[in-house]
Amino acid sequence: MWNTHWGLGIRLVFVCILLVTMAHECAGGGNLTTASCYEQERLALLKFKLHSIKDDHGMLSSWGVSNDCCTWERVGCDDATRRVVSLHLGEKVREDKLLDRVGLLVEDSYLVGGSINSSLTELVSLKHLDMSGNDFQRSRIPKLIGSLKQLRYLNLSGACFRGNIPHEIGNLSNLKVLDINSSPYDSQESMADDMSWISGLSKLEHLDLSGVDLSRIQNLDNLLYTIPSLFTLSLSACGVSMAHLGSRHPNSSKELSKFKHLDLSENDFRGQLPGLILNMTSLSFLDLSKNNMSMVWSFENFINMIPSVSELRLSGCWIQNINFSPTNLNFTTHSTIQHLDLSFNEIEGIFPFVLTNMTSLVSLDLSVNKLNSSIPAIPYLNKLDISWNSFRQIEDVGIWRQCHLQELIVSYNYLEGERLAH
Known part of the structure; x- marks a missing residue:
């Protein structure tokens, strides 16, 4: 017993x-602290807050309140390992901040910083890093970011960095999204004189370098062929010309066939399209706004070169009536374009007849031109902007009577000397 x-x-x-x-x-x-958060990573975050930034707006006021850094605002942890995997430090309302910097009083929140403390490298599992829309006061993009080998997403857009993009970013072989878009209000002065490092980003899908000075780079197009996974590219206001993107690559047709989104606005393209666009057979979005395309070219041929595009932006391209002259009387444009922006051009007098044959159009922006003739029916069009033109009588607009049109904007035209309000 x-x-x-x-x-x-x-x-x-x-x-x-x-x-x-x-x-x-x-x-x-x-291995975990009693607060379910790695002590080393908790301390690293506190060092980052203390030594890298000023948080005058209280964005990170929850940091340090509890011992569990996984509960802190803008910090994301893996549920199983409790490792920090994401930092969402981007400003919530970037537009408000931009307005604030040109003199308007708004309520907003963003971080102010200088050089980034090396403690950030202790977040060894970090996959998502967003520091967009903050003010890093024209400091350099830190080379230490290249040590965060697990990063999939990196967003430094509008964060007031300047100088050369560090080559160390090319070490981020798992990166899928890279956004270093420089806001014109930030005067970032970011640049790149060598982009050979980009070949290390073999998994990259989205690249936005808008506002970064790329004018010194030779054969920029060849670098793009080294990233077969890339399908979104934004190079707006980069000082790029035909010389940068005009050459051909032996495998160009194969490598660029996955492209969906291309923004080349505010550059120095003249006349014809860059040759690489011809091989982007899946392209659905194309923005060439604010390029000097005043040379004589046929809109018909232009559309035939981009048969898969559904949204086309050609605002401020100095386009004139002669560009819309059909090559033959039986011309019909077969395209998939649903959204077409032709605002801020030199289209005057008679409405371009070729546009009426684009039966896929859903929205059309012809604002800030010199049109004054009746607009014919476009079968499926539901939004039309013809503000800032030369219409003098409501009957001249014509299309306003059509029931399928849901939104018509005619502001700042003239009706017998009086402006048409809406």
Whole structure:
């Protein structure tokens, strides 16, 4: 009997030890702190806040309130490992901040910083880093970012960085999204005189370098062929010309066939399209706004070169009526374009007849031109902007009577000397 009780007691002691051990681990024992957050990473975040930024707007006011950094605002952790995997430090309302910097009083929140503390590299599992829309006061993009080898997403847009993009970013072989878009209000003065590092981003899908000075780079198009996964590219206001993107690559047709989105607005393209666009057979979005395309070219041929595009932006391209002259009387434009922006051009007098044959059009922007003739029916069009033209009578507009049109904007035209309000 004594032996039986002794054996039962041993088992009870073992169960108690097991329960205590399990409770300790659930509370954050072992490699984890008692707050379910790695102590090293918790301290790293606090160092980053203390030594890298000023948080005058209280964006990170929750940091340090509890010992569990996984509960801090803008910090994301892996549920299983409790490692920090994401930092969402981007400004919530970037438009407000931009207005604030040109003199308007708005309520907003953003971080102010200088050089970034090396403690950030202790977040060894970090996959998502967003510091967009903050003010890093024209400091350099830190080379240490290249040490965050697990990064999939990196957004430094509108954050007031300047100088050369560090080559170390090319070490981020897992990166899928890279956004270093420089806002014109930030005067970032970011640049790149060598982009050979981009060949290390073999998994990159989205690249936005808008506002970064790329004018010194030779054969920029060849670099793009080294990233077969890339399908979104934005190079707006980069000082790029035909010389940068006009050459051909042996495998250009194969490598560029996945492209969906291309923004080359506000550059120095003249006349014809860059040759690489011809090989983007899946392209659905194309923006060439604010390029000097005043040379004589046929809109018909232009559309035939981009048969898959559904949104085309040609605002401020110095386009004139002669560009819309059909090559033959039976011309019909077969395209997939649903959204067409031709605003801020030199289209005057008679409405371009060729546009009426684009039966896929859903929205059309012809604002800030010199049109004054009746607009014919376009079957599926539901939005038309013809503000800032030369219409003098409501009858001249014509299309306003058509029931399928849901939105018509005619502001700042003239009706017998009076402006048409809407």
